[in-house]
Amino acid sequence: MIYLFYGENEFEKRQSIAKLIGNEKAARHDGEDLTLAGMQEIAIGQTLFMNSSVYLISRLSENSEIWSQIPDIKFDDDRMIILVEDKIDKRTKTYKWLQKNAKVQEFSPLSDRQKPQLLKWCVAEAKVRECELTNRQAEIIVDRLGFDQLRLSNFLDQLALAEKVTDDLIDNFIPLARTENVFDLFISALAGDYDKVHDIISYLESESGADGAYQTMGLLASQATNLTALVLADGDSKLVASDFSANPYVLRKLTSSTKGIDKEKLKRIDDALLRADLQMKTTSVNPWLLMEVALVGIGKYTKE
Incomplete structure (x- = not known):
């Protein structure tokens, strides 16, 4: 089965990939470095790199030689191929083919309208890390770091190392922009x-x-x-x-x-x-x- 995960919300994209793969060990490839022969080998047989049935390929759309020929490649049904892209040209023949023959999901960045949702997410993620965060502190963090959930998640990992979260601590970590x-x-x-x-x-x-x-x-x-x-x-x-x-x-x-x-x-x-x-x-x-x-x-x- 082929999956196409694309969009600028890197956090949600990674979360969905991890959930999809589970405990399986995935063979990872940079799509820009792949050859057409290498892509065909992934699609129909064992690769030289890893004995796996799960393949994670990033930025394949930037490899024009392979991307244009995806619709003509035969893919075995018993292997999971996950194509990961930041941005994608929806006008291409390959994207239109993937819409019909793959599971396609877009991960868009959060907007200003979703700020209340993001604040709740920050507080909840802090609790998962056994870190107490007030709504006001969450708003300070979002206002200074922006709406990038991956960046926010990484910051919460650092914040969780402190015994107690204070406004001064947040100021020291992320001074005013x-x-x-x-x-x-x-x-x-x-x-x-x-x-x-x-x-x-x-x-x-x-x-x-x-x-x-x-x-x-x-x-x-x-x-x-x-x-x-x-x-x-x-x-x-x-x-x-x-x-x-x-x-x-x-x-x-x-x-x-x-x-x-x-x-x-x-x-x-x-x-x-x-x-x-x-x-x-x-x-x-x-x-x-x-x-x-x-x-x-x-x-x-x-x-x-």
């Missing part, structure tokens, strides 16, 4: 929290040096765009998320900062960032200092 630090930086500037602005900039500068300032300015410009959209949409984060394909979670957190900000203040905020960006590119002054001055100025505008 740059985008989150920049989000906090922008929020702090709008709130006029100059000490926090200074602390975050000092941290980002120590982590990425002078070159990191230019990427950070680009992220700040993106946050300013989100703020402008929210103000003009009267704080309707769902509408902005739909129109700009922005992260709904980030927009909801930013919404509270729109209070008291009108078009005039938006213009002053944008002008401050634009001026700092120009100075960063045309002067020899420390770019982080120029950015901090601009953000402090933004805080003063919003407090007027």
Whole structure:
């Protein structure tokens, strides 16, 4: 029997393969390195590599010579051949043939809509590892690591080695990503929290040096765009998320900062960032200092 497992959800894909194979020992092959003769040998007889009836072949679709001839190869019914792919061209003759002659299953990555489901999964997986994880801690982990279940699973394996899971422990394992630090930086500037602005900039500068300032300015410009959209949409984060394909979670957190900000203040905020960006590119002054001055100025505008 032939199986085709494809998709970017590597965790679910591996779980399904393990369940299918059970205790059987599988002969594993990289499809890119296979020859047509080697593939035919797997399909109809014993291979030179292993005496097995289960064969796991990855990335065979990248071997165009073999992939195009799969429909013409005779396969014995007594052997299990599992084709494993990340992405696949559904327009090919071979994919259409596999749909009719194999068991095909797609494993799609989880989306933002499935976040509640993923949080429950994290808590449950932690319990399997005899590790207590709160819903809030699970959300912190997902927000920082993303929706990749394999990556999350590996992190939970590491977390389970600790005697007790604390917020500080999670921070040490997975510090805030740059985008989150920049989000906090922008929020702090709008709130006029100059000490926090200074602390975050000092941290980002120590982590990425002078070159990191230019990427950070680009992220700040993106946050300013989100703020402008929210103000003009009267704080309707769902509408902005739909129109700009922005992260709904980030927009909801930013919404509270729109209070008291009108078009005039938006213009002053944008002008401050634009001026700092120009100075960063045309002067020899420390770019982080120029950015901090601009953000402090933004805080003063919003407090007027």
